[in-house]
Amino acid sequence: MLRFVSQRLFLIVIVLLTINFAVHWGMLMNQRGGDPENFPSAWEVASEALTQSRAFAGKALRGDLGTYETNFGELQVRDMLRQSFFASMGLLLLAAIISGLVGILLGIFVALTRFRAIPFTVLATTIVGISVPSFFAAMLLQQFIIFYFREYDRRLLSVAGFGWDYQHLVLPVLVLAARPIAYLMRTTYIVLQRTMQEDYIRTAYSKGLGRRYVVNVHALRNVAVPILTAVGVSWRFSLGILPVVEYMFAWHGLGLRMLQGIQSGQISMVVPLALVFGLTLLLGNLLLDVLYRLVDPRLREVP
């Protein structure tokens, strides 16, 4: 296990170095231009990106992440990263916990329920849930809050803004969690329902085991891997729409900073943020892989 983790960590470092170079290249490509006669080619930009990314890596290893420009002067990237990282992680983890609990539990419930109408409705609604663009959901929720305020003169929640209270948290967490909930529920339902029809479940019942024991020990342990995969996909998805959610709700996290960096063409902002994004995603994947191996002993033998 230790060997596996250290191998993966080594790969992560390589990927991060590549991101460092690629993002440098992308941002520099965007900034070339102006003089068409002196237009640098993609290769020339690449060599410039190589120099710059090496310089950045060297500095970053020594703890110097550089500065970025704002209307109020130059600020430290390190402070920005720390502040926005915690802001984003708060949202993401809350959304992940809620979507994990709600999605998986509902999925299990639906798969085991005896009412035929429920699975059908759930399958239909989860398709809708998976297909709603996050910005559309955010827009609808915001419009609802505004509508409610106009009609009843009462503010249910904040329409946008940053804050660690329910007023500010509910809407962004809801939007971030909406699709993962639908996805997890759907996956859990489909996988568990199929598992419940397997021969070994029938065998377990015929041994005289109780339903609770069969479900907990035989069924759930077997569906753990696909559900964990779904959790991974949800995590990717939440990270992916983070910029949109933060933009819609003016949440000063990694995603919004990223957008600001890209729009203002500040490489010193975009590169560290991209690395943090990459790191978050890769470490999440690593965690999942470790969990796979803990859950499913069959995977442990495979190097």
Add this chain to the structure above:
Amino acid sequence: MTELAHATGRDRYRALRDALSNFSLMLGVFVVGLIILVVLFGPLIAPYNPYIVDRIEYPHYDFEEQVYIRVPVQPNADFPFGTDQVGMDILSLILHGARNTLIAGVLIAIARVVLGLFIGLAAGWFEGGLFDRLVNGLMGVLTSLPMLISGMILIFAIGIAGGMITFFLALTFLGWTEVAQYIRGEVLVARKMPYMESARSIGLREIEIAIRHVIPNILPQLFVISFLEVGAVLMLLGELALLGVFIGGGSSLDFSDIGAASVVAIPSQPEWGAMIASGFRWLRSNPHIVFFPAEVVFVAVLGFNALGEGLRSLFEKRGIKTSFIVSKRMLLILAAVFLVMGLIFRSTQPVRWFQDLAQSFSADEMAIDAEILASLEGLEPVPGRPAPYASYVAQQLKEYGFKGGVRWSDFYLLRSEWLFEPAVTPELFIAEGTVTPPQSFTYGQDFAYVMNSYGSAGVVEGNLALLRVWPDLDPNAIARLGAKSFEGQIVLLEEGNAPPEMAQAIISRGAAGLLWVAQPGAQLRDDRLSPAGLEEGATVSAPVFRINQATAEKLLLAANINPAAFRRAPNASVGTSLAPAVLMTEIRLTMQLALKEPVPIEITNMIAYHKGTDGRIGDEIIVFALSCDGLWRADGDVALPENRSPQACMAPLPIEFGRMFSKVVMDLKRPILVVLLGGGEFSYNVMTDWLSSRDNFSHLSAPGMSLQPRPAFLFQLAETQGTGAGMQISANIDPDLRIVLERATDWGKINLVEQSTDPDMPIWISTDFIPFQTAIGFDLQAPDAKQVGESLSLVMTRLLREAILTSN
């Protein structure tokens, strides 16, 4: 036998029942079917022309409905989805935009699946090999960033102005990994199957095994993935659009604390993403602008996802035979479907709406301007003030929102020149004795004189020498000439072969005179202007004549030289640079040119500028240049060439464009520069240098814009005597522009000729600068004025509004 048929019938019935009871599948089929209908027929059922803004021109109070109506209009009976912030009908925009958005989505999804399929197959087949490891590494990197972010960076890196192609490249490159990963896994499983062993044992080659056994097993899932992928791409496009990154757009995010320069781009090509992006600023006050496009994105995503999921569960429940997919009948059906779709597309393409706009070009209005301009004839200009005709044009353009394009927002660029007129008729003849019978040539018909800063007067006699440069217009020709002397010779050289600077070089090497052979078909006109007066007692006095092709051939024949041989490169090494060839002949020529005292004159050039709305393509200026004779001279001291209308100046054309564009209230995305050049009667071409010097455009950039404007497209309205309707394009024109021109002229039923010799072609279009050689006019009274105007305005409309054309 009957039993079997019965069984298949029942089987089919069961399949149908399963499909019908599959809610996702039914929902998906319904929505996707609806979408296909909208893509095909959307433009036909759209209630309005989506390209026209300001549906409500004046804010007013509607007493019946008791509402105050202004743009953006809230949804009402007239506009079911309301209008956007510039008054375009949202329903029509959505119906038209479905095409752009969905085709983008489907194309990107297909490309992703195809790319993923092949990479996945190869990686799985050669598991553990170098390719497999490379692919795995690449996938690791590509998936390590959320696609929204990596997509944004990559799109900006490739250049968002590239439009559809940029999005296609970026999103395909980033998005094939999921498919490839899936396919790779499937191949790994399939390779271990027993049937693979048997396939190999009967001697099938690897590639055959892959095609016959692996792909058919993957195909059903591939369909599922394709539909899900379309949904994913559409959602990604929507999200990108919300962040200001949309097809055919620039950027529109505004962050006050970072100080990012923001350019709000109003969509000119209807596209759902663009609608979401441009309407986002009105989200709070007028949510309907964003709501409807966002909703259709949602519905489309839902449709494709439902179709994918539905198919998946159908396949899982029943399994599916894949043989029908690659059968001949299926291919025929597919071909037929594509053919029909293509036909419908052709008849409902968006260009039709541009054509509607182009038809509002009015030849009558243009004729009125022409009359007014004609009435200004004969008015002597005040020295130091612009000529009356130029100020009329400038005033009209100013009314239509143009600004002065010269530094400090000035409209006029006055230039002082010296006018040299002949005292007696100039002469050119072959001296007696050298050739029988002696030949002389007619001034004005066979030759004309050239001042143009290097010509001068005098009576000279000399031997004819021929000069030829390889390759044409070789910039190093003068250097290669070395210290060669032309003492006592009259040198003949061809325009389009020798670079223009060659003239000075030859004269300074002692030539007695110079003969420029004009391009085929070019009008022979005197170049009577020179920026400097002739100095008394100048040591160099070499007259310069321009002769036509026929004269040149006569001269060559007199010297027993085959004209074709003269033009041919000396050996087979075509393309390599050679020293200019000089061929001495025994022909003695005499040139006679006596000039009057030069007169100082002032030439008015007018330059008007209209800034486009899209900052991302703000550097690509369209230059609309037309040369104009000084109309005030019509009955004055200089005789106009024969058979030309006094109204023949094309100046009314840009006025009519200005009127048209301001009346229809379109946003012009690209900047346009209207250049009116005076002195057309003198073949005055100093302004060509002015236009090709980029310094003269640098001040046109908007504040905060890092781009440097440069002329991207040049329209030169040239002067001819003819009344023909046609356009002439230069050979090395931008290929995209060529397509636009071909379509426009095809539609307007006028000729488009590539660098023709036809003097009836009044409009010369190119993307590079060529000296003004021929110059103006189609007769405004001619019945084809409207045709030409409409074609040209169709071209202008597209160039000014579409971001697809780049001339890098």
